[in-house]
Amino acid sequence: MTAAKTAAADAGFVEFDRVQKSYDGVSLVVKDLNLKIGKGEFLTMLGPSGSGKTTCLMMLAGFETATHGEIKLAGRNINQVPPHKRGIGMVFQNYALFPHMTVGENLAFPLEVRGIAKSDREAKVIRALDMVQMGRFAGRRPAQLSGGQQQRIALARALVFDPELVLMDEPLGALDKQLREHMQFEIKGLHDRLGITVVYVTHDQGEALTMSDRVAVFNDGVIQQLDAPAELYERPKNSFVAQFIGENNKLPGMIEALEGQKALVRLATGELIDATAVNVREKGQQTLVSIRPERVEFKPEMMPAGAHTIGAEVRDVIYMGDILRARLAVAGSDGFVMKMRNTLGQTRLAAGQKIQIGWHPQDARALDPM
Amino acid sequence: MTAVDAGMLTTADGRPLKDALARAEGRAKRRAFLLVAPLLIFILVTFVWPILQVLEQSVYNPKFSDNMPGMVSWFASHPVGTEPDEAAYATLVGDLKAAAEAKTVAVVGERVNYALPGTRSLFTAVGRKAKTLEPPFKESLIAVDPKWGDPDLWGVMRQVAKPYTGDFFLAAVDLERDKNGSIVRVNENERVYVNLFLRTFAMSAFITAICLVLAYPVAHLLAVLPLRQSNLLMILVLLPFWTSLLVRTTSWMVLLQEQGVINNILVALGIISDDGRLQMINNRMGTTIAMTHILLPFMILPLYSVMRPIPPSYVRAARSLGATSWTAFRRVYFPQTVPGIGAGTLLVFILSVGYYITPALVGGSSGTLISNLIAFHVNKSNNWSMAAALATILLVAILILYWLYDKLVGIDKLKLG
Numbered sequence: 001m002t003a004a005k006t007a008a009a010d011a012g013f014v015e016f017d018r019v020q021k022s023y024d025g026v027s028l029v030v031k032d033l034n035l036k037i038g039k040g041e042f043l044t045m046l047g048p049s050g051s052g053k054t055t056c057l058m059m060l061a062g063f064e065t066a067t068h069g070e071i072k073l074a075g076r077n078i079n080q081v082p083p084h085k086r087g088i089g090m091v092f093q094n095y096a097l098f099p100h101m102t103v104g105e106n107l108a109f110p111l112e113v114r115g116i117a118k119s120d121r122e123a124k125v126i127r128a129l130d131m132v133q134m135g136r137f138a139g140r141r142p143a144q145l146s147g148g149q150q151q152r153i154a155l156a157r158a159l160v161f162d163p164e165l166v167l168m169d170e171p172l173g174a175l176d177k178q179l180r181e182h183m184q185f186e187i188k189g190l191h192d193r194l195g196i197t198v199v200y201v202t203h204d205q206g207e208a209l210t211m212s213d214r215v216a217v218f219n220d221g222v223i224q225q226l227d228a229p230a231e232l233y234e235r236p237k238n239s240f241v242a243q244f245i246g247e248n249n250k251l252p253g254m255i256e257a258l259e260g261q262k263a264l265v266r267l268a269t270g271e272l273i274d275a276t277a278v279n280v281r282e283k284g285q286q287t288l289v290s291i292r293p294e295r296v297e298f299k300p301e302m303m304p305a306g307a308h309t310i311g312a313e314v315r316d317v318i319y320m321g322d323i324l325r326a327r328l329a330v331a332g333s334d335g336f337v338m339k340m341r342n343t344l345g346q347t348r349l350a351a352g353q354k355i356q357i358g359w360h361p362q363d364a365r366a367l368d369p370m
Numbered sequence: 371m372t373a374v375d376a377g378m379l380t381t382a383d384g385r386p387l388k389d390a391l392a393r394a395e396g397r398a399k400r401r402a403f404l405l406v407a408p409l410l411i412f413i414l415v416t417f418v419w420p421i422l423q424v425l426e427q428s429v430y431n432p433k434f435s436d437n438m439p440g441m442v443s444w445f446a447s448h449p450v451g452t453e454p455d456e457a458a459y460a461t462l463v464g465d466l467k468a469a470a471e472a473k474t475v476a477v478v479g480e481r482v483n484y485a486l487p488g489t490r491s492l493f494t495a496v497g498r499k500a501k502t503l504e505p506p507f508k509e510s511l512i513a514v515d516p517k518w519g520d521p522d523l524w525g526v527m528r529q530v531a532k533p534y535t536g537d538f539f540l541a542a543v544d545l546e547r548d549k550n551g552s553i554v555r556v557n558e559n560e561r562v563y564v565n566l567f568l569r570t571f572a573m574s575a576f577i578t579a580i581c582l583v584l585a586y587p588v589a590h591l592l593a594v595l596p597l598r599q600s601n602l603l604m605i606l607v608l609l610p611f612w613t614s615l616l617v618r619t620t621s622w623m624v625l626l627q628e629q630g631v632i633n634n635i636l637v638a639l640g641i642i643s644d645d646g647r648l649q650m651i652n653n654r655m656g657t658t659i660a661m662t663h664i665l666l667p668f669m670i671l672p673l674y675s676v677m678r679p680i681p682p683s684y685v686r687a688a689r690s691l692g693a694t695s696w697t698a699f700r701r702v703y704f705p706q707t708v709p710g711i712g713a714g715t716l717l718v719f720i721l722s723v724g725y726y727i728t729p730a731l732v733g734g735s736s737g738t739l740i741s742n743l744i745a746f747h748v749n750k751s752n753n754w755s756m757a758a759a760l761a762t763i764l765l766v767a768i769l770i771l772y773w774l775y776d777k778l779v780g781i782d783k784l785k786l787g
Contacts (some may be wrong), residue, residue, distance in 0.1 A: 063686055083689040084698075096687035100705045109701070110691035221439065 014037035021068035029055050029220040042191050044200045046208040046220030057201045062086050089158030089166040095150045097142035103153050104138035107182050110161040128160040148179045168200045193265045205245050239367040242290040251289040263366045269331045274361035279368050283366050286369040293337040295363035298355045309358040315350045387713040428758035432533040433481035437474040445531045451549040470500040475743040486526040491494040538759035574722040580662050581718050589673035619731045622660040626650040652734030660728045669714040676710030748780045
């Protein structure tokens with residue numbers, strides 16, 4: 001994130017102010033949401049299904065009303081503004097291209113309902129189609145297009161009337177992996193080129209990490225962490241985020257010693273490990289230490305001097321091409337994963353082999369027990 | 371591979387590919403055919419064959435020709451306008467005697483009566499006395515009834531002597547042949563069929579329109595409600611289906627009649643006076659109300675089946691693109707329900723055009739439809755050919771509508787469920 005964008009984020013082009021949402025009057029789907037999104041920012045709402053992320057998007061689009069709190073767009077309260085007056089472009093999960101209209105008519109629709117003259121309409125439609133490299137398809141019907149092509153058209157339709165804010169509700173969910181990655185790249189490119197603000201909803205963390213300026217991780221109606229992707233991946237603030245983003249090893253234990261950020265954790269099986277204290281406060285507290293598989297080392301020369309090591313037995317090693325993925329038995333459980341780069345000189349481990357593993361203390365994060 | 375050498379493809383051992391395919395698939399095809407054969411035969415015997423019979427009845431009526439063979443050959447050998455001589459009368463009496471023997475004079479009289487009302491008694495009377503008639507037959511027949519000398523009667527007999535005739539179709543559209551054989555409209559006070567056809571189509575169109583207006587919101591509600599609630603509502607929609615048609619119609623009689631529930635309530639509320647009770651039954655209103663109620667599910671179900679799979683995101687997309695809710699409905703939602711509207715209107719219209727029981731029970735005289743007249747000709751006047759002609763016109767009219775629908779909307783867009 002650039003400094004300019006940071007400043008804009010503080011200004012808050014889109015702002016959720018103490019927003020709550022309940023469907024049944026008994027439970028809250030969104031609990032006290034406070035979020036500022038800067039102009040030109042690409043913000044992703046990431047979370048498992050039922051975490052409230054889509055509800056937030058629908059409230060912003062105007063299809064759901066906030067039970068409490070204010071939603072502001074460019075400083076104006078839009079709680080009572082109907083969806084068609086918000087001027088927000090939206091891309092839907094199933095594309096929602098109108099099946100009875102051609103691609104050209106689909107794109108002309110938002111211009112038509114805005115009363116834009118026919119000649120201007122045509123020029124804008126062509127420009128929008130060219131933007132997604134679909135210029136030749138104006139006469140086709142949506143059903144005659146592949147999933148990826150429909151996705152591009154849906155994107156073009158959401159952009160054709162030059163909205164400043166575009167919402168995307170899991171737009172790539174129905175595409176296969178390769179196409180999805182390609183479209184991620186294209187959406188990101190469009191965002192950078194047009195300078196629009198994008199609020200993107202997904203449950204795919206890979207998508208969230210590659211595309212976003214910032215990611216808001218939702219769970220249980222609350223934003224668990226709002227940060228740039230690298231921050232989110234490397235410094236998760238709680239166990240949920242650590243577990244949800246990427247792969248993580250979890251070691252439950254108790255704080256043995258606490259000295260500033262440095263913590264010493266004693267595992268249930270008695271071993272001592274190093275960790276960084278994140279949201280633990282005192283000695284004797286239960287904790288869950290989370291370590292990324294690619295940050296686990298088994299060669300003593302790679303570990304910092306004086307680091308604690310812990311015994312492990314190799315269960316199996318899976319060859320994955322660019323990496324080798326070893327499953328280890330650590331502290332009485334089988335699920336510990338270590339990833340090694342598949343370099344020429346890499347030590348090949350074998351099943352049954354006994355090794356000592358360790359890590360830099362800042363890579364092991366002592367979090368709240370789940 | 372081009373289409374040209376596709377015809378010359380062979381299997382690995384050199385047999386033509388098409389033969390090999392036919393042999394390989396033949397067994398499965400034969401088995402599939404055997405499975406549908408019972409239904410096919412059932413439909414042929416109970417549906418296609420009777421319809422063909424009805425079509426034939428509308429142009430074929432041998433009641434006269436079968437029983438009066440002498441007259442048939444006399445008409446064949448003497449051109450139109452020949453004055454019937456003694457020989458003709460002798461043939462007539464000979465035929466009448468044979469018919470009296472076979473007890474078919476009444477049948478012959480009936481056939482002549484279709485074309486020239488009031489002649490049935492002529493034949494039944496002479497049938498009783500046929501044996502006593504003596505030559506000269508012309509005088510003795512005319513002595514029984516002077517009408518036997520009427521050239522109109524002879525003209526009509528010449529017409530009905532032909533077993534194949536288009537006369538029933540003419541009659542079905544209020545036309546007839548005059549003495550010279552040219553086609554003219556019947557007397558004004560006898561014109562019933564055209565008006566009844568028009569009334570049938572107009573009322574059916576009206577009922578279809580009301581059904582559409584009532585069913586559209588209900589179907590939409592059914593489609594957008596959560597499944598649990600929509601199932602409950604669906605049961606309410608289908609409930610009338612599980613009730614006998616007769617029960618439903620008679621309950622409308624209870625509700626609508628002059629001393630019925632609705633009138634009583636209106637009087638009790640003081641909206642109408644006791645002598646100003648509304649006539650809501652035994653007229654068009656009764657037929658319209660009862661038929662709309664009975665046919666409503668046939669409109670709701672196809673609409674529902676089209677609306678259910680339309681995801682709410684279409685309308686949402688339209689709204690987010692700047693359309694008001696009315697524009698979103700008009701431009702996005704409504705066009706997608708057209709196949710259901712087509713199916714529903716076609717279904718309800720065709721059903722109501724041929725509706726019989728309800729108009730018979732609550733229609734009175736102004737609310738009866740063409741099928742009531744068809745039933746009349748089958749049950750009462752025993753003029754099956756007339757009934758067949760009316761039914762054929764109805765069938766053709768519906769086929770034309772179907773064809774028009776195909777041209778305008780496309781039958782492949784029809785979605786019945």
